[in-house]
Amino acid sequence: MALLDDKVPPDEAIDLWREGLTMALYVAVCLLAAVLAVPHGTAHAHAIGIVWGISLGLVLAHLFAFRVSSRLVASGRVRAEDLRSASAQLAGAAAVACVATIPVILAPESREVAWVEATMAVVIAGAGYAVARAGRAGRVRSMVYGLIVVALAGAIALAKNHLAGH
Numbered sequence: 001m002a003l004l005d006d007k008v009p010p011d012e013a014i015d016l017w018r019e020g021l022t023m024a025l026y027v028a029v030c031l032l033a034a035v036l037a038v039p040h041g042t043a044h045a046h047a048i049g050i051v052w053g054i055s056l057g058l059v060l061a062h063l064f065a066f067r068v069s070s071r072l073v074a075s076g077r078v079r080a081e082d083l084r085s086a087s088a089q090l091a092g093a094a095a096v097a098c099v100a101t102i103p104v105i106l107a108p109e110s111r112e113v114a115w116v117e118a119t120m121a122v123v124i125a126g127a128g129y130a131v132a133r134a135g136r137a138g139r140v141r142s143m144v145y146g147l148i149v150v151a152l153a154g155a156i157a158l159a160k161n162h163l164a165g166h
Contacts, residue, residue: 008084012084016084017088019085019089020088021092022092023089023092024093024095024096024123025153026058026093027054027059027097028100028120028124028127029153029156029157030054030058030160031051031054031055031097032154032157033156033160034054035047035050035113035116035120036117036157036158036161038113047109047113047116048101048104050113051097051100055094055100056097059089059093059094062089062093066082067082067086070082070086099119100119100120103116103118103119104116121153121154124149124153125149127149128146128148128149128150131145131149132145
């Protein structure tokens, strides 16, 4: 990966992975909230619009805020580390948007939204599973942790929708 070439210090490489994964999970939770608010059986164009509209909107808003705040703390300059961090965030968001597009392409139109919901749940639960495995938990405990993580993400998505009046 170009972001993690030999010129990037190991500590920064870890930070870049964290930035990319944080953005990926953030987009996954927001996509989950968006599709939970949509009636099942929604037309194909609407489902693809939700996936890419939410993803691109979040990326643009985040990159705008990131760029302004980066300049604020760096006396008006954009440092190379900031560009690498923004690139990692963009890569994380794009990866989730691409994964969320797969069910829109493969599912029957009447099931697209449900399949996107399930796909985002699997992405989020998979992240929880990976966290537990990285902490040396066994497979069963890691699966339980993944389920807890997806349940919390689902609660956040539902709370987001409730607060927005959906």
